[in-house]
Amino acid sequence: MPTITFITAEGKQHAVTAEIGRSVMEIALEKSIPGVVAECNGSAACATCHCYFDPAFTEAIGPVGEHESDMLDFTAAPRRPESRLSCQVRVVDTLDGMTVRIPAMQ
Ligand code: FES
Secondary structure, eight states, X not given: OOEEEEEXXXXXXXXXXXXXXXXXXXXXXXXXXXTOOOTTSSSXXXXXXXXXXXXXXXXXXXXXXXXXXXXXXXXXXXXOTTEEEGGGOBOOGGGTTXXXXXXXXX
Protein backbone atom coordinates (compact mmCIF):
# COMPACT_ATOMS: atom_id res chain seq x y z
CA MET A 1 0.00 0.00 0.00
CA PRO A 2 1.31 3.47 -0.82
CA THR A 3 2.37 5.85 1.93
CA ILE A 4 0.93 9.36 1.87
CA THR A 5 2.11 12.11 4.19
CA PHE A 6 -0.45 14.69 5.27
CA ILE A 7 0.97 18.00 6.47
CA THR A 8 -1.32 20.18 8.57
CA ALA A 9 -1.45 23.96 8.29
CA GLU A 10 0.70 24.03 11.46
CA GLY A 11 3.34 21.89 9.76
CA LYS A 12 2.68 18.65 11.63
CA GLN A 13 3.34 15.58 9.47
CA HIS A 14 1.24 12.42 9.51
CA ALA A 15 2.56 9.58 7.34
CA VAL A 16 -0.10 6.94 6.73
CA THR A 17 -0.52 3.87 4.57
CA ALA A 18 -3.42 4.31 2.17
CA GLU A 19 -5.62 1.57 0.80
CA ILE A 20 -5.74 1.51 -3.00
CA GLY A 21 -9.07 2.55 -4.48
CA ARG A 22 -10.16 4.71 -1.54
CA SER A 23 -10.28 8.48 -1.87
CA VAL A 24 -7.60 10.59 -0.20
CA MET A 25 -10.40 12.26 1.80
CA GLU A 26 -11.56 8.86 3.14
CA ILE A 27 -8.00 8.04 4.18
CA ALA A 28 -7.67 11.40 5.99
CA LEU A 29 -10.90 10.86 7.93
CA GLU A 30 -10.11 7.23 8.70
CA LYS A 31 -6.70 8.21 10.10
CA SER A 32 -8.15 11.19 12.03
CA ILE A 33 -6.02 13.73 10.19
CA PRO A 34 -7.10 17.16 11.47
CA GLY A 35 -8.29 19.80 9.00
CA VAL A 36 -10.17 17.70 6.44
CA VAL A 37 -13.88 18.33 7.12
CA ALA A 38 -15.68 16.65 4.18
CA GLU A 39 -19.19 17.92 4.99
CA CYS A 40 -20.78 16.34 1.91
CA ASN A 41 -19.05 13.02 2.50
CA GLY A 42 -17.39 12.84 -0.89
CA SER A 43 -20.06 14.12 -3.27
CA ALA A 44 -17.91 17.00 -4.56
CA ALA A 45 -20.51 19.42 -3.24
CA CYS A 46 -18.91 21.19 -0.25
CA ALA A 47 -15.23 21.89 -1.01
CA THR A 48 -14.36 21.29 2.66
CA CYS A 49 -11.95 18.51 1.73
CA HIS A 50 -9.72 20.94 -0.19
CA CYS A 51 -6.01 20.10 -0.02
CA TYR A 52 -2.81 21.09 -1.79
CA PHE A 53 -1.31 18.07 -3.54
CA ASP A 54 2.38 17.55 -4.23
CA PRO A 55 2.94 18.96 -7.76
CA ALA A 56 5.41 16.15 -8.49
CA PHE A 57 2.41 13.77 -8.52
CA THR A 58 0.10 15.78 -10.78
CA GLU A 59 0.26 13.22 -13.57
CA ALA A 60 -0.29 10.25 -11.26
CA ILE A 61 -3.28 11.98 -9.64
CA GLY A 62 -4.95 12.69 -12.97
CA PRO A 63 -6.74 15.74 -14.29
CA VAL A 64 -9.21 17.94 -12.39
CA GLY A 65 -12.79 17.20 -13.41
CA GLU A 66 -15.00 20.02 -14.68
CA HIS A 67 -17.32 19.92 -11.67
CA GLU A 68 -14.40 19.60 -9.28
CA SER A 69 -12.80 22.66 -10.87
CA ASP A 70 -16.04 24.63 -10.42
CA MET A 71 -16.15 23.64 -6.73
CA LEU A 72 -12.51 24.62 -6.25
CA ASP A 73 -13.60 28.20 -6.92
CA PHE A 74 -15.48 28.10 -3.59
CA THR A 75 -12.74 26.95 -1.23
CA ALA A 76 -12.26 28.87 2.04
CA ALA A 77 -8.48 28.89 1.59
CA PRO A 78 -6.99 30.28 -1.62
CA ARG A 79 -7.11 28.05 -4.68
CA ARG A 80 -3.68 27.22 -6.05
CA PRO A 81 -2.53 25.26 -9.11
CA GLU A 82 -2.01 22.21 -6.86
CA SER A 83 -5.48 22.50 -5.26
CA ARG A 84 -7.73 19.43 -5.43
CA LEU A 85 -10.80 18.13 -3.68
CA SER A 86 -9.33 15.20 -1.78
CA CYS A 87 -12.60 13.26 -2.18
CA GLN A 88 -12.04 13.22 -5.93
CA VAL A 89 -8.51 11.79 -5.81
CA ARG A 90 -8.29 8.00 -5.70
CA VAL A 91 -5.35 6.23 -4.12
CA VAL A 92 -3.23 4.35 -6.66
CA ASP A 93 0.16 2.66 -6.34
CA THR A 94 1.98 5.52 -8.03
CA LEU A 95 0.99 7.96 -5.27
CA ASP A 96 3.51 6.33 -2.92
CA GLY A 97 5.58 9.07 -1.27
CA MET A 98 3.15 11.89 -2.08
CA THR A 99 2.58 14.75 0.36
CA VAL A 100 -0.79 16.41 0.86
CA ARG A 101 -0.92 19.81 2.54
CA ILE A 102 -4.06 20.74 4.41
CA PRO A 103 -5.10 24.39 4.23
CA ALA A 104 -5.66 26.49 7.36
CA MET A 105 -9.39 26.91 6.59
CA GLN A 106 -12.09 24.70 5.07
S1 FES B 1 -16.11 15.95 0.73
FE1 FES B 1 -17.37 17.54 -0.01
S2 FES B 1 -16.36 18.17 -1.79
FE2 FES B 1 -15.10 16.60 -1.04
